[in-house]
Structures are given as structure tokens and as C-alpha cells.
Amino acid sequence: MFDHINRRGVAIATVMAASLLSTTAMAADWPTAPLHVFVGFPAGSSPDTIARLVANPLSKALGQPVIVENKPGAGGVIAIQQMLAGGADDYSFGININGPLTTAPRLISDLGYDPATDIAPIGLIATSPLVLAVGSDFPADTLSEFVDLGKADPGAISYGSVGEGSGAHLTAELFADAAGIELFHIPFQSYAEVTTSILAKDIDSGFMAPSAALPQVQAGAMKMLGITSLQPFPQVPDVPVMAGQAGLPDDFRAELWNAFIAPAGTDPEIITRLNAELNTILARPETQEKLLSIGWEAHAGTPEELADRIVQDTAMWGAVIDKTASNN
Amino acid sequence: MTTLDGLAHGLTVALAPSVLVYSLLGALLGTLVGVLPGIGAMAAITLLLPITYYISPEAALAMLAAVYYGAQYGGSVASILLRLPGTPQSAVTTLDGYPLAQQGRAGVALFTAMISSFAGSMLGIVILIALAGWLAQLATRFGAAEYAVMMIMGLVAASTIGSGKIAKSLSMVVAGVILGCVGTDVNSGVQRFTFGQVELLDGVNLVALAMGLFGLAEVIGNIRKAEVQGPPAGVALRQLIPTRDDVRRLFAPISRGTLLGGFFGALPGTGSTISSFLSYALERRVSRTPERFGNGAIEGIAGPESANNSASITAFVPTLTLGIPGDPIMALMLGALVIHGIQPGPMMLEANPDMFWGLVVSFGIGNLFLLLLNLPLIGIWVSMLRIPFRWLYPAIIIFVCLGVYSVRGSTFDIIMVAGIGVIGYALAVASFSPALLLLGFVLGPLIETNLRRALLISRGDAMTFLERPIACGFVIVTVLLLLFPLIKKLRSLQTR
Numbered sequence: 001m002f003d004h005i006n007r008r009g010v011a012i013a014t015v016m017a018a019s020l021l022s023t024t025a026m027a028a029d030w031p032t033a034p035l036h037v038f039v040g041f042p043a044g045s046s047p048d049t050i051a052r053l054v055a056n057p058l059s060k061a062l063g064q065p066v067i068v069e070n071k072p073g074a075g076g077v078i079a080i081q082q083m084l085a086g087g088a089d090d091y092s093f094g095i096n097i098n099g100p101l102t103t104a105p106r107l108i109s110d111l112g113y114d115p116a117t118d119i120a121p122i123g124l125i126a127t128s129p130l131v132l133a134v135g136s137d138f139p140a141d142t143l144s145e146f147v148d149l150g151k152a153d154p155g156a157i158s159y160g161s162v163g164e165g166s167g168a169h170l171t172a173e174l175f176a177d178a179a180g181i182e183l184f185h186i187p188f189q190s191y192a193e194v195t196t197s198i199l200a201k202d203i204d205s206g207f208m209a210p211s212a213a214l215p216q217v218q219a220g221a222m223k224m225l226g227i228t229s230l231q232p233f234p235q236v237p238d239v240p241v242m243a244g245q246a247g248l249p250d251d252f253r254a255e256l257w258n259a260f261i262a263p264a265g266t267d268p269e270i271i272t273r274l275n276a277e278l279n280t281i282l283a284r285p286e287t288q289e290k291l292l293s294i295g296w297e298a299h300a301g302t303p304e305e306l307a308d309r310i311v312q313d314t315a316m317w318g319a320v321i322d323k324t325a326s327n328n
Numbered sequence: 329m330t331t332l333d334g335l336a337h338g339l340t341v342a343l344a345p346s347v348l349v350y351s352l353l354g355a356l357l358g359t360l361v362g363v364l365p366g367i368g369a370m371a372a373i374t375l376l377l378p379i380t381y382y383i384s385p386e387a388a389l390a391m392l393a394a395v396y397y398g399a400q401y402g403g404s405v406a407s408i409l410l411r412l413p414g415t416p417q418s419a420v421t422t423l424d425g426y427p428l429a430q431q432g433r434a435g436v437a438l439f440t441a442m443i444s445s446f447a448g449s450m451l452g453i454v455i456l457i458a459l460a461g462w463l464a465q466l467a468t469r470f471g472a473a474e475y476a477v478m479m480i481m482g483l484v485a486a487s488t489i490g491s492g493k494i495a496k497s498l499s500m501v502v503a504g505v506i507l508g509c510v511g512t513d514v515n516s517g518v519q520r521f522t523f524g525q526v527e528l529l530d531g532v533n534l535v536a537l538a539m540g541l542f543g544l545a546e547v548i549g550n551i552r553k554a555e556v557q558g559p560p561a562g563v564a565l566r567q568l569i570p571t572r573d574d575v576r577r578l579f580a581p582i583s584r585g586t587l588l589g590g591f592f593g594a595l596p597g598t599g600s601t602i603s604s605f606l607s608y609a610l611e612r613r614v615s616r617t618p619e620r621f622g623n624g625a626i627e628g629i630a631g632p633e634s635a636n637n638s639a640s641i642t643a644f645v646p647t648l649t650l651g652i653p654g655d656p657i658m659a660l661m662l663g664a665l666v667i668h669g670i671q672p673g674p675m676m677l678e679a680n681p682d683m684f685w686g687l688v689v690s691f692g693i694g695n696l697f698l699l700l701l702n703l704p705l706i707g708i709w710v711s712m713l714r715i716p717f718r719w720l721y722p723a724i725i726i727f728v729c730l731g732v733y734s735v736r737g738s739t740f741d742i743i744m745v746a747g748i749g750v751i752g753y754a755l756a757v758a759s760f761s762p763a764l765l766l767l768g769f770v771l772g773p774l775i776e777t778n779l780r781r782a783l784l785i786s787r788g789d790a791m792t793f794l795e796r797p798i799a800c801g802f803v804i805v806t807v808l809l810l811l812f813p814l815i816k817k818l819r820s821l822q823t824r
Contacts, residue, residue: 074526186781192652192654196470
């Protein structure tokens with residue numbers, strides 16, 4: 001495996017050198033062929049929908065087809081590997097979630113890439129906070145009451161997540177640590193299962209996407225106690241932000257995100273061009289509306305901002321993983 | 329709105345030209361993708377999803393639903409004719425369908441599958457209308473403890489379906505359970521038996537396993553035969569028509585299969601698979617001539633086919649009444665609704681009665697169309713058997729590769745299906761039952777996950793399985809199933 005990485009490293013270096021020599025010539029008439037965007041989740045999933053919301057207008061702007069390649073598996077990791085497999089050819093890109101770029105190196109052995117050195121960020125696309133949801137007859141109506149209950153009986157409140165190391169799991173542990181309480185983790189495979197189990201009173205709570213909780217809340221079967229973004233989320237404007245409440249720090253934030261990326265060594269001018277096109281697309285009201293309808297908020301930014309976000313989140317989630325690993 | 333009002337209203341929705349056309353189109357496409365081994369409803373629905381942006385939500389859902397249940401019809405064709413199941417449900421159909429085809433009665437097997445699918449779906453619609461509310465309640469009462477013991481019951485009940493020695497059957501179930509352990513453990517996040525292969529993190533690809541064990545194994549097994557024998561003789565029209573005896577045998581298995589499918593289908597997740605296997609096991613147990621099973625008993629097709637079609641209808645119960653999708657395909661359909669601004673959830677029925685009743689009526693129309701479409705096609709399907717082996721087998725291999733690749737675009741899976749095919753051939757030579765391996769593979773991980781989850785929830789108290797009434801019921805049935813052979817033996821000793 002290491003051998004493999006080294007060979008890939010050499011290949012990338014070679015392509016980098018070649019691209020440095022021919023940058024101006026290449027960027028002038030780029031693109032001359034279709035672009036391939038590797039997506040880590042199956043068609044119809046929210047990362048796929050987000051990728052298509054970007055790919056279609058991008059194709060119009062560039063005058064070349066932008067082909068969405070669904071390579072689902074291992075929480076998005078397979079798509080990153082596939083994107084990197086051909087080296088930096090200026091035509092392979094990726095739209096992926098935060099996991100493979102932040103927590104994957106900690107959770108998967110033999111990952112085959114290093115987000116810090118093998119990935120060139122293009123820009124953030126959209127973010128989604130999580131809400132803390134409980135059953136309608138759970139004896140807490142606010143976040144403070146929830147934390148008080150948690151303090152009164154450590155480990156008594158159970159929560160469901162969509163798997164060990166998933167965003168929902170790590171967010172819950174981050175929250176529990178910040179609030180100074182202990183929660184009991186029950187892993188599931190999907191939000192549908194977590195929701196059913198809350199309705200069946202098998203478990204007490206769960207951190208989930210606002211769109212997963214909202215219909216049950218409207219039907220009076222669940223309550224939302226707080227949200228992990230710094231600002232109220234447009235899809236559920238009434239849910240109070242967690243930051244600054246119930247003893248949580250003012251900058252408490254835990255968001256899932258989707259980002260546009262390229263293999264390291266991709267022509268910097270191409271990265272700049274794609275970042276500009278992406279931000280134009282994200283500035284359009286119709287893109288923002290469509291993103292919001294599936295529970296995501298458009299979030300434009302520079303490649304550097306995305307790079308910072310990757311570094312920050314890697315550190316933040318890494319600390320949570322260390323903590324949960326030492327508890328077990 | 330009363331049921332009759334609802335149906336009348338649904339009829340006006342479902343007969344609106346756009347909805348009608350799209351649901352027929354969906355049914356046609358469902359049959360086609362179902363026939364192509366391994367390329368299931370999932371692939372077709374993901375391809376159709378972009379089209380749904382441009383049509384009304386009723387038409388969109390009617391079309392996607394028709395693909396879903398239409399694929400169940402088509403799935404039996406490749407299973408019966410070529411022993412090429414793409415799903416565990418159709419693997420059950422191969423057990424008796426393929427022997428019938430080998431005996432030159434492929435037409436009868438296909439006819440049985442079609443008529444049972446139709447009857448199962450239609451009765452499933454009746455169950456859906458009459459019991460939707462009750463079934464939805466039931467689904468929310470099923471926690472991890474109930475699922476765990478229900479699946480253990482399913483595994484115990486169905487473990488007897490293989491013909492031959494019990495030790496052979498059990499070894500296949502266990503092999504399946506072990507194979508099911510491959511991948512990331514849900515409870516701990518630990519990677520098991522992945523050998524550093526990222527492709528194995530999500531486990532062994534089910535389609536690759538099914539097609540390797542059955543289809544490819546069959547191709548390998550026939551290589552030598554093909555040179556010697558040449559293609560089988562043509563099939564006369566007379567042989568398509570089932571005998572009076574055949575028809576008489578169908579009524580009871582269809583009724584039992586429909587009820588099983590209707591019940592298990594409404595539980596999110598596993599309904600279709602577990603009800604097919606249970607129905608097969610049940611038919612074999614109640615039969616006066618259980619030795620015919622595995623050698624071309626049409627009850628062995630009728631029961632499971634009606635069960636999985638009935639399950640594919642009642643699977644819409646949690647999806648439509650709670651907004652909770654039971655499987656990834658249902659999740660895609662809900663996704664199509666979200667794009668139209670309809671929020672799936674418990675309020676959907678009240679907010680959009682058009683959607684619910686229109687869909688229910690479109691199920692009926694779609695299934696009637698599927699029957700009328702598929703019956704005349706039987707002759708064409710059967711004539712496929714006249715294709716010389718030297719053309720047919722390479723074509724099968726190509727379709728197997730396409731089907732496996734379509735699941736997640738992975739070339740790793742194609743290499744895997746080749747390896748599994750060789751193993752499948754070895755198992756066939758030693759007359760082990762691959763269907764049981766598939767059963768263990770599907771149920772094993774579900775049992776493990778739910779058992780451990782139930783014990784986590786109860787904080788380690790195993791009494792949870794006896795204290796919860798539904799779980800306790802399943803435990804009792806399981807114990808009875810295990811004791812049944814013993815009691816039978818004791819009785820026969822007494823009478824002697």
C-alpha cells in the first residue's frame with residue numbers, strides 16, 4: 001500500500017512539474033474535453049443532488065459537459081480514491097462531504113491518500129447543521145432542561161446516530177463534552193432508523209438533519225431542542241442555536257458540509273476559474289432555494305477558506321475521536 | 329374521507345392521462361430492468377429521477393412505484409430460465425423455477441410466477457387500503473429487540489428449505505452469516521475481514537454474491553455439457569398452459585404467501601426477503617409431498633412470488649404514512665417528492681390525499697397492465713432457451729458483469745463475482761444449497777446488529793426479549809419451530 005502511495009506521489013510530482021511548464025498554454029483553451037466530477041454517494045442522495053445542482057450550470061458556463069460519476073462506498077472515500085487514481089489531469093474533480101477530507105484518516109486504515117497533501121480545495125458549496133431531536137413526551141423542552149437531566153443522571157439519556165464515527169455521532173459527543181454531560185450512544189445505519197426508534201421510545205434523542213426531524217415535529221411526534229449552527233437555519237428558523245446556551249461556548253458549531261475539490265497538482269489557474277464559476281452559481285437565488293429544499297445552505301468561499309475549514313474540522317473532530325476512543 | 333370516496337377520488341387522479349401514461353411506462357421499464365439480471369429497480373429509478381422534476385408529483389411517484397413493483401415481475405424470468413437471480417427473493421424462485429424449466433416446463437413456471445405476482449399485488453393493495461393505519465402503528469412498535477428475534481425466527485424457519493442433510497444446510501447458513509460479517513461493524517466501527525481493501529468496507533456486494541453463486545456457477549457447470557448436448561429442444565405452445573392440477577395447487581400458497589408478504593412488507597427494511605423465504609419454508613412444511621420441493625414444485629414458486637409482490641405493495645405503508653423509507657429505493661421516491669415541495673412525513677396523508685389514493689389506484693392499474701404485458705411475453709422468454717449455448721452463455725456473463733457493475737460502478741465487484749462463481753460451482757458439485765448461504769448473508773448481519781442494539785438499549789438486560797410482548801411472541805414461535813421435529817419424533821416413537 002505504501003509502495004502504491006509513493007508511486008502515486010511520484011506520478012503527481014511529475015504531472016505537477018509538467019503542468020508548471022505548460023500552465024499558460026493549457027489554461028488558455030481549457031477545457032477542451034468533458035470534466036469528470038466524482039461523487040461519493042449514489043444518485044438521488046443529497047451529495048449527488050448538490051453535485052448536479054453545481055455540475056449542470058457549470059457545464060453551461062464552461063461549454064463542456066460536466067459528468068457526475070457516482071462512486072459510492074466507504075462514506076465517500078472510494079470517490080476520492082477514484083478521483084486521485086488518474087493523477088492531476090485538470091479534468092478529474094470531486095464533490096464530497098466533510099468526512100473523507102477530515103475524519104477518514106482517523107477512522108479508516110489503508111486510506112491510500114492524505115487530505116493535507118493529495119487534495120487541492122476549490123471551494124465550499126453548502127453546509128448543514130444538525131438538530132438535537134427528542135420524542136414529544138421526553139421530559140425536557142429546552143436545551144438547558146436537557147443538559148440538567150443529563151447532569152442529574154450521567155449516561156441515562158441515550159441517543160441514536162447513523163454509525164460509529166458519523167457526523168451525528170461525533171456531533172453528539174462534541175456537544176456532550178462541551179455541556180459537561182455524558183450521553184449513551186446507540187449506532188444505527190440511517191436517520192430513518194433513528195427516527196423510528198425515537199418514535200418507538202427505544203431511544204431518547206438523536207442529532208439529525210433538520211429535514212429528517214421536521215416532518216415528525218410538525219406531526220407533534222418529536223421536539224427540536226437546539227441547532228448546531230451559529231445562526232438560526234432558514235429551514236427551521238424557530239429552533240434556537242446551541243452556541244452560548246446551557247453552558248456551551250459562544251463559538252460552538254458543528255456542521256456537515258459539501259465541497260468542490262481537485263487532486264493536488266491541478267493547474268492553479270483552473271482552480272481559480274472553477275472557484276469563481278462555483279461562487280457565481282451559488283450566488284443565484286434559484287440555486288440557494290433548491291439547496292435549502294433538501295436541507296442545505298449555500299456557502300460560497302475561497303479555496304483558502306476551504307483549506308482552513310478542513311484543517312480546523314480535522315483538529316476538532318480528531319479531538320472528539322481521541323476522547324471517545326479513550327472512554328471505550 | 330372514507331375508503332370509497334378515497335378510491336373514487338384516486339381513480340380520477342390515476343386515470344388522468346399523464347399519470348396513466350407514466351405509470352404504464354414505469355411498469356414497462358420495471359419489467360425490462362427486472363428481466364436484466366442484477367440491474368434492479370434501484371438503477372432504473374436513479375436514471376428516471378431527473379425526469380420526475382418535469383412532471384407532476386402524482387405522475388412521478390406513480391411511475392417510480394411502477395418500476396419498483398414491475399421489477400418484481402421481471403425478476404422471476406431470469407431466475408426461472410437461466411438461474412440468474414439478482415435479489416435474494418428471486419433466488420427463492422430459482423429453487424423450483426429452474427428445475428421446472430429444465431424439465432421443459434418453463435412456460436408453466438413463468439405463468440405461475442406471473443399469476444402469483446399479480447394475485448399477491450392485488451391482495452396486497454387490499455391489505456394496504458384496509459390496514460394501512462394498523463400496519464403503520466405496528467411498524468413503530470418494532471424496536472431492535474423485535475427485529476432481532478423476528479429475524480432469528482426467520483432464519484430458523486427457513487433453514488430447513490435446502491434439500492438434503494441438515495448439516496449441509498446449516499453449514500451454508502453459517503457460511504452466509506460469516507460472509508455477512510465482512511465490512512464495517514455498525515456497533516463499533518471496527519473493520520472486519522476487509523484485508524485492507526476499501527472496497528470491502530461496506531461488505532460483500534449482494535448482487536455479486538447472488539449472481540456468482542447461482543448464475544455464473546451454472547454457466548461454469550454447463551460448459552462441458554454444452555459441447556456434448558447442444559441446445560434443448562424447442563417448447564411447444566401446449567406446454568405453456570398449466571394443467572388443471574397445476575392451477576388447483578396455486579390457490580392456497582398464494583393466499584398464505586400474500587398474508588406473509590403483506591405483514592412483513594410493512595416493516596421497514598427486510599420484508600420482501602424474509603417473507604419470500606418464510607413462504608417457501610411454509611409451503612414445504614404444509615405440503616403432503618415435501619420431496620417435490622427443489623425438483624419443480626409450483627407451490628414453491630407461487631408462495632414466494634405472491635409474498636414478495638404483496639410485500640412490495642405494503643412496503644409503501646411506512647413510507648406514505650410515516651414518511652419513513654423502509655429501503656434505499658423508497659428513500660429515493662421520497663426524495664422525488666421533496667423536489668416537488670412535498671414534505672414526506674406523518675402529515676402527508678392529510679395534506680395530500682390525492683397523492684395517497686391516486687397512488688393506490690395506480691398500483692391496481694399498473695399490476696393489471698403488468699399481467700397483460702407479461703402473459704404474452706412468456707412465449708418469447710421461453711424461446712430464449714433455444715438460443716445455442718455458445719451464444720447464450722457469453723451473453724449471460726456480459727449481463728452478469730453489467731448488472732454487478734451497475735450497483736456502484738465498481739470493477740472490484742466484477743472480479744469478485746468471478747471468484748464467487750467458482751466457489752458457487754464447487755458448492756453445486758458438492759450439492760450445497762446456495763440459497764441458504766444468501767439467507768444467512770442477508771439475515772446474519774441484521775440479527776447481529778439488532779441483537780447488540782437491543783442489548784445496548786436495555787443496558788445489557790437479556791430479559792428485554794421476553795418482557796416485550798411482540799418480541800416474546802417471536803421467541804415462543806422460534807422455540808416451537810425448534811422443538812417441532814423433536815415432538816414429531818417422540819410421537820412416532822410412542823405410536824410404535
